[in-house]
Amino acid sequence: MQLIVKPDYDTMSWAAAKIVVNIIRANTKTKLGLATGSSPQGLYGQLVEYYYERALSFSRVETFNLDEYIGLPHGHPLSYRYFMETNLFKKVNIDIGKTNFPDVYNADLSEACSNYSRMLKENVRDVQILGLGVNGHIGFNEPGTGIDTKTHVVELQKSTILANSRFFNSIEEVPKTAITMGIAEILEAEKILLLVDKKTKHDALIKLLAEGGFDSECPVTALQKHKNLTVICTREAFDGN
Ligand code: GLP
16 A cells, blocks of 8 residues: 655645556556545546646546435536536546446345446456545445445445535435445445545545455545555644644
8 A cells, every 4th residue: 555645635636636547647548436425526636637738638537426316316516426527527538428427316225236237347446546435435435345346335334414515405305215336236346546635534544554454344445455545634634733
């Protein structure tokens, strides 16, 4: 595991962007595993900057997002696809047909999960970008999730609904279920890049860094098993104050 502690959010995002840019430049075709949320937002902003400066092309990039809410209509501004479109996809030269999410609009959700699992199996991600939930979740793999899980439907925990309600008008509007890539699939990426920027994530971060083995009550600890993990965190997240 490689740990990089940066003074603040911007320097964390710049460091992450450099890694992702180098991966995109080194591959003729790049498969990116993407996360939503505030943690990678600055990284996406940096990737857009690189693109504007004509220093980076997304024409040969394909993406696979971690998760999506169930129950929001197509194009809803709080859906994860909308987040990705406004923060990255619509600002760069990516082929929108090559941006993939679990199909939460399929009437048969178990079929949607197995379709996404199959797609992930056929498309090993060069790098998986991850944020971290306060309760240690990665994607929407909540505490209690096994290390062997594949794409599945999840019931979001109260703490996650509460944390994510900051984006909605009221807590009642936050979807209670989602489809997420499983932990086993997250671990299949060639490289994992975890971004942690808030002191509220300190406890989960320390559990990961302690390398005490996998604890299903703190799903991020599964990343200890990965051979190429880079953790970039802010001083605040590292110190917890
Ligand atoms: C959500 C997402 C996760 C994300 C987490 C942290 O629950 N499903 O993928 O990592 O929130 O979000 P943030 O980066 O906004 O703190």
